[in-house]
Amino acid sequence: MHTLTIESGPVSVERLDDLNDRPAATVYRLTGRRIEGTVVIEPEFREPIRAFRTNGIPTAKDFEALPSGLHVYYGKRDHDQRQDPSGTLYVNGVELAGGVVLGMEMDTNFSVRRTDISRYYNEPAPRGTRDKTCRLINALVWRHRGSGLAHEKAVMYARQERQKRHDSFNADARAVEKAIRELKGRLADLKMRRHLNTEDAFEEFLVAQG
16 A cells, blocks of 8 residues: 555555456555545557558557557446446545546646436536546556556556467468368369369270270
8 A cells, every 4th residue: 555645635545456357457446535436547559550451440459469558447437338447436525437548648637527317428527626636647647657567567468468369370370271271182182073074084984894
C-alpha cells in the first residue's frame, strides 16, 4: 500500500488481485477524502500491423501487441462496452462512468462522466468532481508507470500474444502442408489415370485382357 498526494489531501492506494484474471490489468483500491472505489489500468494497443486487408482497413484483431498508452477504467462500463473492465470509483459522492486512455503525454483535463439512474445515458460530472478526478487519475498513472508495473504488464501481454500468434502460424502452416501432401497425392493419381486413358495405354490394356 502507498499514498498519493493531491490538492484535496492524501489518498491511500492498495493493489488488488484481478478477480477476472486479465493478465494485462492492474486493479487499485483508492481511499481518501471523499474518494472511494477501484480503478483498473491496462495497456492500450493501437499499433497497426504492417500489412492491411485488401480493402486497406484493419479489423480489431489486426493490431500488434505494442502498447501505445494506458487505458484507465475508473467508472462503470458503458452499456455497449460489455467486454471492457469496470471501475467503481466515487469522487465527491458522485459515481463515475467509463474511463480514459492516456498516452505518454499526460492529459490533465480529460472528460469525466457520471452514471445516471438508468445507467444508459451518462452525463458530464460536476466541474469540481471532474477536476479532482483528473488530478487523482494522473497521480495514479504516474505512480503506476513509475513502479515499472505498466511495462511489466505490457511485456507479459505482448509475449502471450506473440506466443498465441506463433502457435496460430504453426497450426496454419501444418494445415497447408497437409493440404499440399493431399494435393500431391491427388495429382499423382490424376497423372496415372490420364496415362492409362491414352490411346496407346488403352490398347495395351485391351491386348492384355485378351
